[in-house]
Amino acid sequence: MKKSLTCLLVLATIFNATSQKKTDKKEGAKLPYDASTVSSLSFRMVGPALTSGRVADIAVHPKNKDKWFVAAASGGLWYTTNHGITFSPIFDNYGSYSIACVELAPSNPNTVWVGTGENNNQRSVAYGDGVYKSLDGGKSFVNMGLKTSEHIGNIIIHPTDENTVWVAAYGPLWSSGGERGVYKTTDGGKTWERTLFVSEETGIAEIAIDPENPMVLYASAHQRRRHEWTYIGGGPESTLYKSTDGGKTWREISAGLPKQDMGRVGIAVAPSDPNFVYAIVEARYGKAGVYLSTNKGESWSMQGDFNTSGNYYQEIMIDPLNKKKVFAMDTYLHHSEDAGKTFVMTGESNKHVDNHAIWIDPDNTDHWIVGCDGGVYETYTHAKEWKYYSNLPIIQFYKVTTDNATPFYNIYGGTQDNNSMGGPAATTNVAGILNS
Template identity: 35%
Template sequence: MKKNLLLPIIVVGLVAATVAAVRIYNHKNEDNRIKPVFQSMPESREPKMAPNDWLAKQKIYPHAGFNHRHYLNALSQAQALHKNSPSTRATWQLAGPENVGGRITDIAIHPDNPSTMYIGAASGGIFKTTNAGQSWENIFADAPVISIGALAIDPENQNILYAGTGEANASSYSFIGNGMYKSTDAGATWDHIGLEESAYVGRVLIDHSNSQRVFAAACGTLFTPNQERGIYRSLNGGNDWERVLFVSDSTAGVDIVQHPTNSEIFYAAMWERMRGLTYRRSHGTTSGIYKTTDGGDTWTLLQNGLPGGEEKGRIGLAIGQNNPEILYAFIDRKVGSNFFASVFKTTNGGASWQQTNDGTLSDLNSTFGWYFGQIRVDPQNDNRIWVLGVDLYRSDNGGASYTQLAGYY
């Protein structure tokens, strides 16, 4: 027995000794490499130099002195810039909930009682408030998945809610969903109503003229191609679904908007995206904007004036409520190794498009535009739009210029 134990003890001892020797050897060699460098550097430290003097030397190098007037002038300029900064024109207050998990992916506001709101969280379920955010209740905590992509309230019966599960932002840690849910009692209880393999849902839209007709922009799985993706339509309040727009098994349906007066006209945004353990594809030739004039039976790809080729990434849509010929598209773009955020506008129902912004929004998405793609238009003013990227911007002139409302914090 002692002989059997002796060999492992010897082996462990040899390994430990070897590791220690290697560390000592490397440490000595490192000292030998560093020492000649420092020996070649002239001594420049002053005896008994106070820490603040030492710091000042670093700030003014290579000059011998510092002109405090320059500092005061720079301070005055900085204060003036801050005072006139567009980001100071908007005041924000946290409305909760404070215990929500992940990002807020969607907000649905009761059309007749704006104090009642629902929010969907990337990994926290659905929260409800009936007092304008003073308190919140998690109404989706018992569901099998708590990653929410989109919410919608029935305009004819506000007790009916739809929730598309699975955060549509194509992050490596966006949690998967299992399709569509419906509540008929203002969120107290929920029923699963299909599209189980859709994985992530970017938008849920209820026909404003017929609330039994519901559309879902299904993204499909992120790490593997699959067929259950694109634009889905239900004619019976979510009991049955049919896919009405499909581009490819790696192209997501991510957004859809409806004409405010012609209920048969819809615009849909499709987004080519796929991820793996070692790669990410969030731009491609199959990304694009489609239009239907027959309620979704047939679709036409819109191209005139829009980016082409492989530079198109995630797309967000917003339609004018006063002049529905006006449509805005917020497009994440990649040209070579450069990323851009651009807003395109049509004033003729998608027949032609023009880019609205100059360089103001170019860096809005940084290099991760798959998180954003959200644009909204004021229902009372078609020229006022909000664009959400890393920062929040607003335009009051149809996109010709933008004002920053909030930074990334």
């Protein structure tokens, strides 16, 4: 008990010192702590395990569908080799707990890339420290740079050359500058070239690749900035770009898109027909909605007015076999079967809401794995029935506090869309801390 209280007091002292960091810098004072201050402290799991938490991305091994990687918005990276029966945390020893995306090299799934810093724009999102790479299937990772990007939109790996990688660097949310734009490497991340840069206020939210021609790429630029008092979610620099030379050069492709300022734009290419490119556009004056290009982005037409929020969603995915079937991440999962003209809510009566990621089985397109604010769900029946994986302890806490109960104090916290929870710091029960 004394050890636990000592740890809490040490951490409280550190956090208080952190809050004074800016003041101390101005006064020229030396900070009273560094990494060695907490190096001997260790954490222990105290729960809760009542539910899971916000999932940012899911990657499934293309040759073994029992192996998944699950990226948590503020809970690290998790891996299962037995179809979700058990999960292991594989990113606890690295520099960021906020994971934006995870991508496996199509030509060698043992090569795993991870982008850190959640790729959403709400006040609660945490920043990261660049991109990481694993060459052993996730057993170990190395930071490959782009540390000042703070938020990674997504990562695209060349289908036949694992050393060629494109990164959508979103850039800092609360400030200008940082590493923003499209970054490309041809040597596995040893060196990077920024091939698309818009401005110090505008980053790249997403990159999409032509599944038949890796020289053709699309990029979504998003001008955004969050302040303590407001959020600027768009501007004249938000638009779409296209490259036909593997990302060396880019040109704007906006014919048919809204002429006024846009916000976040999600983009996806149909795997079954790369002529079909979809964009979900955040805009005003009745111009927000789903846009379709049938000529690889050269011109666009508005299909319908369905749109989501650029703070948390604004991402679309296309059915691997049906170019007219579109999925939209939103508070409630939606899909369209008429190329985005109309959308219907999809199987939300028996699962947690707030959806951020979906994997669609290319061999059975009624089989999905969905990541939401409640964790991971799986269906084999086009969302008629869901299986919930409750064994991912990644619930996101906004605030925590303790009381003075004896013999064991209680821990309480408010969570992200999962209510408030509380429980003991320790117990004499032989089964450990229980959930109820």
